[in-house]
Amino acid sequence: MRLTTMLLLFATLVILAYFAARRRAIAMAGGHRGIRNLHSLPAHHGYYAALCSALPALLVLALWALVGDRVVMGQVITTLPEPYRSMEASELSLVLNEVRALASGQAMGGERPPELEPVAGRFLALHSASRWLLSAVVLALALAGGALACWTIRPQLRARNRVEAMVKALLIGASTLAVFTTVGILLSVIFEAVRFFGQVPIIDFLFGLEWSPQTALRPDQVGSSGAFGAVPLFAGTLLISAIAMAVAVPIGLMVAIYLSEYAEPRMRALVKPLLEVLAGIPTVVYGYFAALTVAPLLREGGEALGLDVASESALGAGLVMGVMIIPFISSLSDDVINAVPQSLRDGSLALGATTSETTRRVVIPAALPGIVGGVLLAVSRAIGETMIVVMAAGLSARLTVNPLEAVTTVTVQIVTLLVGDQEFDSPKTLAAFALGLVLFIVTLVLNIVALLVVRRYREQYE
C-alpha cells in the first residue's frame, strides 16, 4: 500500500470517529434538546474519539519512521553472502546503498556484483511486506481506538476533561523538546568525543601545541600521522574573537549611548532600522565581503605601510565579525541603558554634570551588569561564528598573536574535518566532535553566566 493512500485512509478513519462519537453523544442525550444532560458538549466527545483513534496510530507511525528502515536493513544484512557480512560498517553501508539502488531499478551505470541481485529482491519483498504490516497495524489501531471511544460514551463521560488532559500532555511534550535538544546535542557530541579520546589522549588534545589532522588513509600510506593538539585552534579563535570584540564593544556601546542619550527621535527612528539591517544580513554574506573586499583592502593597506598582511589575516576576519556583532551589542546595551531610571540621570544633571559625565559616571556604571551580560553573549557568538571565519580566515593552525597572520579557528576546523567524504571511525572525523564538545561547553558557560547576570540586572530595576 502506498504511504499516501494509507495516510488518507487513516485521516478518514479519524474524521469518522469524530462524527460517530458526536452523533452517539447526541443520541444518548436524547436529541439536541437533551444536550444539557451531557457532561461535555457533543463536539468534545467527537474530539475525544478522534484523539483516541489518532494518537496510538501516530505513535506507531513515528516509531516506524525512526526504526523501520533499520529493522528491514538488519534483516537484509543477514541474507548477505559471507564476504559482505564481515565488512566494516562504512563499507557495509555503501553495499546496502547499492542494494537499495538495485531494488529501486535505477541502473545508474557501473556494474554491480551479481550476487547482490537476490539480496535486492529480498529487500524489496521485505520492504513491501513491512509497508503492508505497518498499514494494517496503523489502520487497525485507528479503527479500534475510535470504536472503543465511541463504545465508552455515556452522558456522564467527562469527555472535555479527557480531551483537555490529552492536549495538555501534548503541550507539555512540546515544551520539553528544548530539553531533549540540549540532551541530544550533549549525547551526540559526547559520544563521538569519547571515542576520539579513546584514540587521542584528552591531555594531548587540550594542551598539545600542534594541529595537523591529516592522517594516513591506508596503513601502508606514507604521510603525516596526525597531531591533534588543539591549542593553536583555541588561540586562533581567541585572537579573532578578541579583534571582533575590540571592534564591536566600543562601537556598539557608543552607538547605544549616542542613540539613547543624544540622538533626536527622528534620527533614532532612522538609524535603528538601518543597524537592524546590519544584524539581519546572513553571515555568509559577511564572509564573502570579508574575503572579496576587506582582505584585499587590508593587504594593500599593509603593503603601503610596508607590512606583510596575509590574504587570510585574522585581522580581516575579526574586523568583519566585529561589525556583524555591533548591532547585537548596541541593541542589548540600548535595552539596559534605557532600563536605567531617568531619576538617576536627573540627579546627576541637576548637580551640573554634562551628559557625557552623567553617562560615563552614572548611567554606564549602573547599567554595567547588563552590558557585561550582553558582551558575554556577544563573545559566545564570536567564538561560535562559523561562516565568516570559514571564508575569510585560513586553515593553517599557527600559534601566533600577530593579527596580520593567518590563523584558524575551532569552527573552521570542524567544517573542514566534516565536509566532504568521511569515514566515521577515523580520529580525523571524531576530532570534529571533540572540538564541538569544547565549543558547546564554553558557549554554554558563557550563555548561562550572561543570562544570570542580565536577569539579576533586570530584577534590580523592575
Add this chain to the structure above:
Amino acid sequence: MPLDDRSTDRPVIPTTSQRTGGGSGTVGDIHAREPVITVRDCNVHYGDTHALKQVSLDIGRNEVVSLIGPSGCGKSTFIRCLNRMNDTIESARVTGDFRLDGQDIYAKDMDVVLLRARVGMVFQKPNPFPKSIFENVAYGPRIHGLAGSRRQLDDIVYESLERAGLLAEVKDRLDEPGTGLSGGQQQRLCIARAIAVSPDVILMDEPCSALDPIATARIEDLIDELREKYAIAIVTHSMQQAARVSQRTAYFHLGNLVEVGPTEKIFTNPGHKLTEDYVTGRFG
C-alpha cells in the same frame, strides 16, 4: 477646566495686593527681601499644553519659599525652569525672564553646567546613585573639580554629610552603597550631595512625599537649618509642611500663580478666594 476664567470671581483687595510682572494678576507681593533668583512672565508649554502662564516670583537669600497648589498646577514645572531641568524634556518650551543674581538664566551664553552648580535640586523620590555613600556625596565635587586633594574631598564630603544631618548615622559605613539606606536617609544623602557643590539655591521637588512622618520631620528640621546659608524653594503637597518650614508661600492653580505672601498670611488671611478654598481644604 472647572475654573478657566478666574478674573470674574477674584475678590478685589485694593490695600495689600500689588500687581507686578506684566500684569499676571498675582495677588500679593512677589518680591523677596534679598532676591537671588528673579522670574518675570514665565510661560511654559508642553507641546500644546500651556503649563505655566505669566508667572513672576522672586526667591531670596536665607529664606524658604514654598510652592503649594493642587496636582498639575505647575509648581514642579516652575522650579524645574530655575535650573533648566526642563531642557531634558523634548517638548517643553520656556519663555520669560529668568535671572540668577542678575544673570539671564536662559541666555545663549549661560552654561547650564555653571547654572546647575549654583542651583542645586532635590527630587521627589530619593535617587542616590548606585555607588557608595561617600562616592554619592563626592560626585559633584569630583566632576566640578572642587577638591584639589583627597584630603579636601574628604573634608567636603564630611562637611556636607554633617550639614545634612547624616554624618552621625553613616560615618562608619561610608563605603556601603547609598541605595542601602532608608528612604529618609537616602533623601538626606541627596541633600548632602546637592550642598557638596556649594550651591546658592536649592530647589526641592516634594522632597518628603515618599517618606514616613518621622523622616519627614527630620528633613523639615534640616531645611530650616539650611536656610541660614542657601535660598530654598520647596514644592510641597502638604500645607502643614509649607507652614512649618517656609517664610513665604506661593499658591499655584492651573498654571497660574494665584497668590504669594508671607506664609502666615497665606494660611490665616488669604487674599484670594482660590487660595482660601485650598488652604481651608475645600478642594485640592
Add this chain to the structure above:
Amino acid sequence: MSNDNPGADANPTRPVSEARRKVEAGVARRHASERRFRLYGLFSVMFGIVFLGLLLASVVGNGYSAFRQAQVRLDIHFDRALLDPEGRAEPGLLSGADYQLLVKSALGEQFPEVTERRERRELNGLVSPMAAYELRDLLLANPSLLGTRQSLWLPADDFVDMLLKGHVGRGAGVSGRPGGAQLAWVDRLKAEGRLELHFNRAFFVSGDSREPEMAGVWGATKGSFFMLLVTLLLSFPLGVAAAIYLEEFAPRNRWTDFIEVNINNLAAVPSIVFGLLGLAVFINVLGLPRSAPVVGGLVLTLMTLPVIIIAARAAIKSVPPSVREAALGIGASPMQTVFHHVLPLALPGMLTGAIIGMARALGESAPLLMVGMVAFVADVPGTPLDPSTALPVQIYLWADSPERAFIERTSAAIMVLLAFLLVMNLAAVWLRRRFERRW
C-alpha cells in the same frame, strides 16, 4: 580650608565664590570632553552605516551585471541530416541527438575561413555548451522546426560574457583562453550585431553548474524553500504549544525553570553545534538521507524553535489578564480560555516571531554544511527528500569557485537572498503594524 575634625564643626567660611571659581576654571575642558564624547558616538553610528553602505554597494556593484548574459545570434539549421542521419523520425531519437553539431555548423557558416582543427575548436568554444540543451528543448517543444532555419540567440561562453562586460582585460588572456583569434571573432560578431547582452534567464531557472553561464539559483532556492517549509510546519506548532504550556499552564518550579534556561541557552548556542547534532542523530543514527532538505529543515527546526518559543511567549504575555478573567468568569475551562480567546489575540505576534525566525533560518548556512548540503547538485530538487543545496550554501560554494564569472554570480545570488530576507522582514513589520494592539 582643611578641617582635621570634619565631623565636629562645619566650616562656615568656605567661600562660595571660590567654589564657583573652581567650577568655572574647569568648564571649558569639560565641554570639550563632552563634544569629543558626542563625536565618538556619532562616529560609531556613521561607522556602522558606512559599513552597511559599503557592503551593499560592493554586492550590488559586483553582482548587477550577472542579471545579463552575453548571447550570440546564430543561424541554426535544424538539419535532418545532422539530427537524424538515418531518417527514422522517432521522438526518442530527437532527444538523444547531437545538438552541438548544429551549433558547430552554424559557427562554421558564420566563419567559413576558419578551417584548421585547433582553431575550429577555439571557435566552437565561443558558444556555451548550454546552447545545445536550449536547441534540444526548443525542438522537442516544437518538432515542426525540424528542417527549418532559424536565427536564434544562444548563450555565449563565460569568457565572452566577461569580455563583453569588461571584467577581464583584452590583454593577456585569463588562463590563456581568449587567444588573439578569439578576440577578433568576438569583435566581428559584435560589429555584426550578433553578440549582445540579454536578460539572464538561466540564472533564475537553472540549478548549479560547473559552467558559470549555466549556473543558476533555482535549485538552491527550491532547496531553501523545502527546508523552510519543513522548519515552519514543525517549529511553529511545536513552538506555540511549548509557549502556551510555559506561559499559561506550567507551575513555577525547578523543572520549568530548567526548561526556561534550556530554551534561552539554545537560542545562543552556535549554529554549527546544531549541525553536529543533525549529523550525529538524523544522519548517522536515524539514517536519513544526506544532503536532503528534510534533514536541513529538521536541524533548522531545532535552531528556530527557541526563537519562536520566546516570541510566542512574549505575544501571549501581552494579552491582558482581563481577557482570561472574562472567559474564565463565564465558565470556560482554562484550555478553552487559551484556545478561544488568548491564542487568537496573540497570533499576530506569534506569526511575526515565526517570520523573523524563518528569515534567520533562511540565512543560516553553517549547520547545513554539517548535514551534507554542500554537495554539488546540478538537478533542481523535486521533493524535500532529493539532494539539494540552499541559497546561502550556494553562495558559499560559488564564492569558492575560481572562475571570474562566479564572482558576479555569487554577488547576484546574495542579492536574491537579501531580496527574500527583505520581503520576509517587511512582511513581519507589516503584520506588526497591522495588528499591533495597545492594551
